[in-house]
Amino acid sequence: MKLDSKIPEGPLAEKWTKHKFNLKLVNPSNKRKYDVIVVGTGLAGASAAASLAELGYNVKAFCFQDSPRRAHSIAAQGGINAAKNYQNDGDSVYRLFYDTIKGGDYRAREGNVHRLAEVSVNIIDQCVAQGVPFAREYGGLLANRSFGGAQVSRTFYARGQTGQQLLLGAYSALNRQISNGKVKMYTRTEMLDVVLVDGQAKGIVVRDLVTGKIEAHSAHAVLLCTGGYGNVFYLSTNAKGSNVTAAWRAHKKGALFGNPCYTQIHPTCIPVSGDHQSKLTLMSESLRNDGRVWVPKVAKPGLKAKDAASIPEADRDYFLERKYPSFGNLVPRDVASRNAKYMCDEGRGVGPTGLAVFLDFADAIKRDGRKTIEAKYGNLFDMYKQITGDNPYEVPMMIYPAVHYTMGGLWVDYNLMTSVPGLYALGEANFSDHGANRLGASALMQGLADGYFVIPYTIGDYLAGTSSAKISTDRPEFKEAIDKATSTINKLLSIKGKKTVDHLHRDLGHIMWEYCGMSRNAEGLKIAKGKIQALKAEFWENVNVLGGSNELNQELEKALRVADFIELGELMVDDALNRGESCGGHFREESQTPDGEAQRKDDEFAYVSAWEYKGEGQPEVLHKEELKFENVKLTQRSYK
Amino acid sequence: MKITLKIWRQKNNATKGSFKTYQLDHVSPDMSFLEMLDVLNGDLISKGEESVAFDHDCREGICGACSLYINGRPHGPQQTTTCQLHMRSFQDGDSIVIEPWRAKAFPVIRDLVVDRAAFDRIQQSGGYVSVNTGGVPDGNEIPIPKKVADEAMDAAACIGCGACVAACKNASAMLFVSAKVSQLALLPQGKPERKERVERMVAQMDSEGFGACTNTGACEAECPKGISLTNIARMNREYFAASLSSYEIVSKGGGD
Numbered sequence: 001m002k003l004d005s006k007i008p009e010g011p012l013a014e015k016w017t018k019h020k021f022n023l024k025l026v027n028p029s030n031k032r033k034y035d036v037i038v039v040g041t042g043l044a045g046a047s048a049a050a051s052l053a054e055l056g057y058n059v060k061a062f063c064f065q066d067s068p069r070r071a072h073s074i075a076a077q078g079g080i081n082a083a084k085n086y087q088n089d090g091d092s093v094y095r096l097f098y099d100t101i102k103g104g105d106y107r108a109r110e111g112n113v114h115r116l117a118e119v120s121v122n123i124i125d126q127c128v129a130q131g132v133p134f135a136r137e138y139g140g141l142l143a144n145r146s147f148g149g150a151q152v153s154r155t156f157y158a159r160g161q162t163g164q165q166l167l168l169g170a171y172s173a174l175n176r177q178i179s180n181g182k183v184k185m186y187t188r189t190e191m192l193d194v195v196l197v198d199g200q201a202k203g204i205v206v207r208d209l210v211t212g213k214i215e216a217h218s219a220h221a222v223l224l225c226t227g228g229y230g231n232v233f234y235l236s237t238n239a240k241g242s243n244v245t246a247a248w249r250a251h252k253k254g255a256l257f258g259n260p261c262y263t264q265i266h267p268t269c270i271p272v273s274g275d276h277q278s279k280l281t282l283m284s285e286s287l288r289n290d291g292r293v294w295v296p297k298v299a300k301p302g303l304k305a306k307d308a309a310s311i312p313e314a315d316r317d318y319f320l321e322r323k324y325p326s327f328g329n330l331v332p333r334d335v336a337s338r339n340a341k342y343m344c345d346e347g348r349g350v351g352p353t354g355l356a357v358f359l360d361f362a363d364a365i366k367r368d369g370r371k372t373i374e375a376k377y378g379n380l381f382d383m384y385k386q387i388t389g390d391n392p393y394e395v396p397m398m399i400y401p402a403v404h405y406t407m408g409g410l411w412v413d414y415n416l417m418t419s420v421p422g423l424y425a426l427g428e429a430n431f432s433d434h435g436a437n438r439l440g441a442s443a444l445m446q447g448l449a450d451g452y453f454v455i456p457y458t459i460g461d462y463l464a465g466t467s468s469a470k471i472s473t474d475r476p477e478f479k480e481a482i483d484k485a486t487s488t489i490n491k492l493l494s495i496k497g498k499k500t501v502d503h504l505h506r507d508l509g510h511i512m513w514e515y516c517g518m519s520r521n522a523e524g525l526k527i528a529k530g531k532i533q534a535l536k537a538e539f540w541e542n543v544n545v546l547g548g549s550n551e552l553n554q555e556l557e558k559a560l561r562v563a564d565f566i567e568l569g570e571l572m573v574d575d576a577l578n579r580g581e582s583c584g585g586h587f588r589e590e591s592q593t594p595d596g597e598a599q600r601k602d603d604e605f606a607y608v609s610a611w612e613y614k615g616e617g618q619p620e621v622l623h624k625e626e627l628k629f630e631n632v633k634l635t636q637r638s639y640k
Numbered sequence: 641m642k643i644t645l646k647i648w649r650q651k652n653n654a655t656k657g658s659f660k661t662y663q664l665d666h667v668s669p670d671m672s673f674l675e676m677l678d679v680l681n682g683d684l685i686s687k688g689e690e691s692v693a694f695d696h697d698c699r700e701g702i703c704g705a706c707s708l709y710i711n712g713r714p715h716g717p718q719q720t721t722t723c724q725l726h727m728r729s730f731q732d733g734d735s736i737v738i739e740p741w742r743a744k745a746f747p748v749i750r751d752l753v754v755d756r757a758a759f760d761r762i763q764q765s766g767g768y769v770s771v772n773t774g775g776v777p778d779g780n781e782i783p784i785p786k787k788v789a790d791e792a793m794d795a796a797a798c799i800g801c802g803a804c805v806a807a808c809k810n811a812s813a814m815l816f817v818s819a820k821v822s823q824l825a826l827l828p829q830g831k832p833e834r835k836e837r838v839e840r841m842v843a844q845m846d847s848e849g850f851g852a853c854t855n856t857g858a859c860e861a862e863c864p865k866g867i868s869l870t871n872i873a874r875m876n877r878e879y880f881a882a883s884l885s886s887y888e889i890v891s892k893g894g895g896d
Contacts, residue, residue, distance in 0.1 A: 051773040066695060067760050069800055070703040086780065122774070129776035131769045131829045133793040140783030158793060164702055165796060172768035179764045187757065210749055239697040273670040278678055279699045383701075386724055389670070452773045500685050502678065546690050551652060552750040554693050555685065 003256075003610055003625045006413040007111035012631050013093075016115040019414070020457050024464035031056030033468035035219040036459070037204055039191045039246050041068030041174065043167055043444060044427025045225030047451030050173035053182035055456055060217055061174065061183055062206060064190040064241055064557075069171045072227055072239040073447060076163025077284050079147055079155035080444040082120040087144050091152040093117045098632060099150060100442060103332075104407075104435020105584035105600060106634045107259070107608070109627060111414060116433050119453040120445050124156055126452055130169040134158050148285065148440025149330055155441045160284065160379055166444055170451070190557065191246045192485040194222060194253050194423060195477050201423035202471045205481045207489075209557060212550035214485050216478040218471040220463055221422045223455065224250060225447075228406035228428040230263065232565045232572065233517070234509025236403035237269060237282045243561040244568050247410050247429050255418035256610040256623060258411035258431030260568065261576035264438055264585045265518050267336035269402035270387055271356040280402035281387060283380055285440065288329045288336070290364035290373065291397065294318045295357050299347040305395040308350075308358055319343055327639040334437060334518075334585050334598075335639060337401035341518045344400075351398045360396035401518060405443060407434045407585065408575075411610040411625075415458035416450060419610075422462060426450035431608070436584025489549050492559045497542030501558045504539050505565065511535065512569055516576050521589040525577040532570045539566060571611055571620060578622060581605040593636075602634050641667040641727060644735040645680065647692055650748050657748065659737075669728035673716065674699060674706065676727055693751040699723040701864065704799030707806070708752055709739040714803035714862045721801060721864045741802050743811035745849045756802050758848040759816060765844035766837040767820040769829050788826055795822040797865045804859035804867070810851030815859040817845050818875035819867050825878050835882035842879055 008019040026034065034057050038049040041063040049061040063071060083096040096117035101108060124142070128134065134156050135143040147155035158165035177183040188209040195203040195216065203218035229244035230236035251257045268283045296303065297317045319339055321328045329336075340357045343349060350356050365373050370393060374381070381392045390397070410418050410425035412432055417424050427447035434442065515528035539562070547553040582591040582598035583605070591599045608625040643664045650657025664683070667676055674696050681691035697705040701724040710716035716725045730736065738752065746754040784792075796819070804815035821838050824830025830837070853872060860869045 047773070054772045065697060065703075065705065066756055067704075067800065069760075069763075070697055070705050072698060072703070075698045075700050075702050084779070124779045125776045126771075126773060128779040128782060129769065129771045129829060131792075131824050131827050133789050133796050133823065133827065134779075135793075136784055136786045136789040138786050140785050141780050158796075161702065161797065164799075165793075168796065172763070173771075173773070175760070175764040176768040176770060179766075185760075187760070237700075239703060240699060241697045274668055276668060276671050276675045276679055278672070278675050281700055383724075386720065387672075387726065389726070389728055456773065500682050502682060544685055546685055546688065552693055552753060555691055 001419070001612060001623055003623050004413060005109060005625055006415060007109060008414070012110060012114050015111050016118055023457055023461040026460045026464050028056060030468065032058065034058065034221070034463050035060065037217060037219040037222045038062070038225060039204065039223065040071065040225035040227060040429070041171070042071035042073035042225060042227055042427060043170055043447030044429070044451045045071070045223070046167065046170035046174045047448050048223055048225060048426055048455050049183050050170065050177050051452050051456045052459065053177035053180070059177070059183040060186065060219065062186045062189045062191060064188065064209060066188055068174060068185060068187065069168060071167060072242050073167045073444070074164045075239065076444055077160045077282070078286070079145065079157035079162045079441040080123065080166060081147070081154050081439070081441045082124045082156060082445065083117050083154060084121055084124060086142060087153045089152045091154045095152065096120060096154065100433070100439055101435070101632050103437055103439040105437050105637065106435065106602070106606065106629065106632070107583055107627065108433055108435030110629060110631055112432050115454070116446060116449050119449045122453055123445060123448045127166055127169050130172060132158065132165050132169040149332065150439070163444055166448065170448070191226075191249070192560070193249045193481045195481045196253055196420065197471060197475060197477050200421045203473065203478060205478070205485050207485070210552050212548070212553065214482050216473040216482055218473050218478070220466055220468065220471070221424065221459060223424045223426060224410065224429050225426045225451070226429045228409065229565070229568060230403045230406050232508065232569050233403045233512045234505050235272065235277060235280050235513075237266065237280050240279060243564070245561050245564045247425065248564040248568055250410060250418065250420065250423060252613050253420065254613070255420045255423055255425070256411040256612055257408070257571060258608055258610050259408040259436070259575065260572045260611065261516065261579060261586050262407035262436050262584060263403055264333065264405040264407060265337045265401045266404035267333055267340060267401045268359065268399045270384065271351055271398050271400040272353060281383070282402070282404065283384060283397070283399065285333065287359060287377060287380060290376070291329065291359040291361050292318055292363060293320050293329050293336070293340070293357055293359055295343045295348040295350060300350070301347070301354060302352060303350040305351070305358070305390050305398055308360070308396050317348070324639045331639045334587065338518050338587060340399070340401055356398035356400045358396040359399045361392060362396070365393065405438055407431065407436060407438055411608070415461065416455055417458070417462065422466070424455065424459070426455060436586055488560070489556065492543065492545050492556065492563070493549060495541065495543050495545065497544050499538070499542050500544055501555055501562050504535065504543060505558070505562045507535055508532070508562070508566055508569055512572070516573050519587045519589055520576050522577060525573050528573045529570060532566060532573065536566045536570075539563065574620065575609050575611065578609060579605055598637070600636060641669060641730070641732040643667050643676070643730065646735065646737045647752070648739045649692070649751055652750055653747055667727050669726070671727045672699070672723060673710070673725040673727065674723050693753045695753050696723060702799060704801040707741050707754065707801060707803075709741060709806055711737055714741070714806040715864055719862070719864060719866070721799070741806040743805045743850070745811065745813070746802060746805065756800070758850070759800050759802065759813070761848065762813070762817055762841055762844045763820065766833070766840035767824070769824060770833060782828055784827060792823045792826040795819045795826070795867065795871050798867050799865055801864065803862050803864060805850065807858040807862035808851065809856065809858070810854060812853045812859070813845050813848070813850040814853040814872045814875070815863065815867055815869070817841050818871035821875045821878055822871040825874065834878060835885060838875060838878040839882050
């Protein structure tokens with residue numbers, strides 16, 4: 001298989017413009033003859049479904065939630081980047097491009113990232129026109145803030161609920177098209193397989209989560225906008241329902257999976273409080289602007305937040321300030337996360353589990369006064385108190401890193417098409433724009449860029465060359481996929497083993513976190529592979545899924561998702577093992593500088609790993625897409 | 641902590657439901673309410689009993705999926721979503737009664753899961769600004785006074801959970817509908833369609849079987865996002881103004 005990224009030739013800043021002109025168009029009166037399936041209704045899915053329906057295509061949209069408005073994009077807090085340069089502080093499309101490429105540790109395509117930066121400005125305009133209530137200055141113009149260590153203020157926001165407001169904007173555009181009859185919306189409906197006819201994606205198989213009915217839907221193109229796979233770790237900041245099933249089933253039907261090992265671990269999350277923990281909550285990283293991260297110099301097992309004040313200043317180790325004097329507490333996410341882990345590995349972690357470090361605001365409150373701190377972080381402090389019962393105005397917060405975002409995903413070309421013709425992946429579900437590490441406030445940007453401003457152009461190029469004849473779901477390919485989904489479900493229900501789905505999912509999470517988390521090494525990854533294979537065998541022999549298939553059965557829903565997470569976990573481990581360098585969110589202990597920092601190896605690993613599924617029990621085959629850098633010079637990050 | 645749970649169990653919409661009582665002996669005060677239910681479900685499955693179905697997703701208080709009528713109050717004793725409620729809000733030995741949202745327009749699907757699609761249909765009837773993708777003006781060409789933007793944001797913070805309906809003795813959806821009407825009536829982008837919007841959304845709300853508003857304020861008191869009754873007053877004004885200028889109600893929208 002030859003990987004063709006289809007990046008247009010020519011100067012970086014002209015690639016997208018030229019490409020748009022070269023793409024084939026579908027005549028307006030012909031658009032209504034084409035059906036498009038959109039799976040997922042987050043920022044990427046809702047914006048794509050609405051935009052394609054506006055163009056005249058017939059869209060069927062699917063989500064597993066009870067309403068498209070609940071997709072997990074809704075939980076994004078901080079903001080969305082755009083190269084508007086409204087602040088006159090030196091921002092530009094090129095600077096946003098450069099920051100994103102550099103932030104991704106030079107493991108993303110220049111062409112894709114530049115396009116992302118170009119359309120970022122259109123996204124803000126679009127959202128404003130929809131009535132998204134972005135923060136405003138007193139003069140009535142849009143407000144910006146600096147985010148995630150960026151040198152310019154290019155982040156637009158709606159309080160701490162930017163994701164919610166952007167999603168509700170896209171949801172309103174989607175609603176308008178549902179009302180116009182151009183989008184048919186299927187809620188509480190989960191995709192179980194993609195259907196290929198003559199090697200092209202022509203439909204999907206879904207399960208109605210209320211009646212349990214398995215149904216096929218056909219279309220001329222299928223868009224997967226199904227988000228990331230952070231829940232492979234069981235505990236993450238993702239929603240409980242977030243899953244990899246759609247992407248994984250597409251992978252098993254021939255779509256290559258790009259860079260599965262790239263996961264982002266966020267340093268400031270509320271620590272695990274016990275075995276009952278079901279998810280982790282992110283505290284905005286803006287807290288590190290004023291909070292000081294520390295642990296005791298000498299291990300104090302079980303140290304509580306309320307006793308932190310008893311540790312004298314001289315006995316505290318402000319480890320980020322000590323190790324990175326120029327960036328201090330504001331080092332990037334991966335560096336902050338890794339160092340918190342090291343402290344806990346040394347036994348100097350705090351709290352009942354020893355898996356936490358302090359984030360202390362005492363100095364900031366003394367310096368600026370409680371009022372100022374309250375104005376900046378009041379809602380975050382309240383949220384922390386609600387969850388932990390501790391009052392961060394009086395005692396330090398306890399934080400620990402948690403899985404937050406997955407940069408890997410289905411491999412796509414410049415047109416967002418996977419290696420299966422007619423099958424596209426948008427938003428977090430694809431691998432494309434963030435390289436090995438995503439910058440803050442860039443996830444929302446990419447989801448909406450793909451949906452509003454990329455796919456409406458690129459899909460026409462494919463459909464223009466495809467027959468508009470209706471595809472019957474009576475074809476054997478659909479029947480076969482329905483039978484397969486049905487037999488998988490019957491199998492799961494017939495095992496009647498001893499362990500709950502959650503129990504096995506938690507076991508998977510422990511393996512992934514231990515061996516394929518913040519820090520990875522070859523020996524551990526090999527152990528993980530064996531453990532995951534054993535877990536897979538146990539799952540299919542010993543899982544206990546009660547209830548029937550023809551009813552709302554939440555245990556069955558979870559079981560289907562966990563079965564796919566287990567298989568994905570093994571591929572993540574393979575990918576992490578293959579990538580013998582440290583880059584972005586992927587830290588290989590064998591690849592460090594003499595002073596213990598991440599060491600990239602550009603001569604060996606400046607490529608995208610794209611994995612091909614070869615069948616049950618067969619090793620996946622690695623394809624490499626070499627990354628070419630014609631505009632930026634590769635440098636090693638340093639925060640000392 | 642030891643907790644006694646009385647939970648509404650109902651196989652599906654066609655079957656009669658009833659309360660069942662369960663005991664939990666090892667509840668940690670640090671558990672969230674939903675984690676406590678996870679523990680219950682784990683116990684039930686181990687005993688060969690089917691788990692209790694309930695809606696939830698983000699568990700961060702923003703997606704609006706979780707519901708639950710807890711001891712006679714939507715989302716329980718605190719003004720948060722159920723997922724943000726923690727067991728430290730209860731005492732050792734407490735009995736907790738858990739019911740689904742109760743409203744004609746929210747039929748029970750199973751156990752504690754209800755169908756809130758009526759909310760989506762109301763939004764589809766007019767909760768948008770009719771702009772296509774592309775061809776819109778620069779964001780800063782529409783200046784909006786900070787105060788107006790902030791007020792629109794207050795209304796837009798609604799998460800669509802349905803607590804307002806569940807709290808209301810008439811099962812009225814006025815707070816939910818007025819939040820969207822207010823957001824778009826306040827902003828200049830929403831002005832061109834404000835009359836049709838309010839008429840259509842109110843018509844759809846009525847056709848879904850939500851009750852009338854009698855201004856008791858229970859909705860505002862129980863709203864986990866603090867959506868204000870002012871929005872209802874604003875929607876009433878919008879509706880009155882729209883009806884005075886005799887716009888024809890086009891009953892479009894809705895997926896029913």
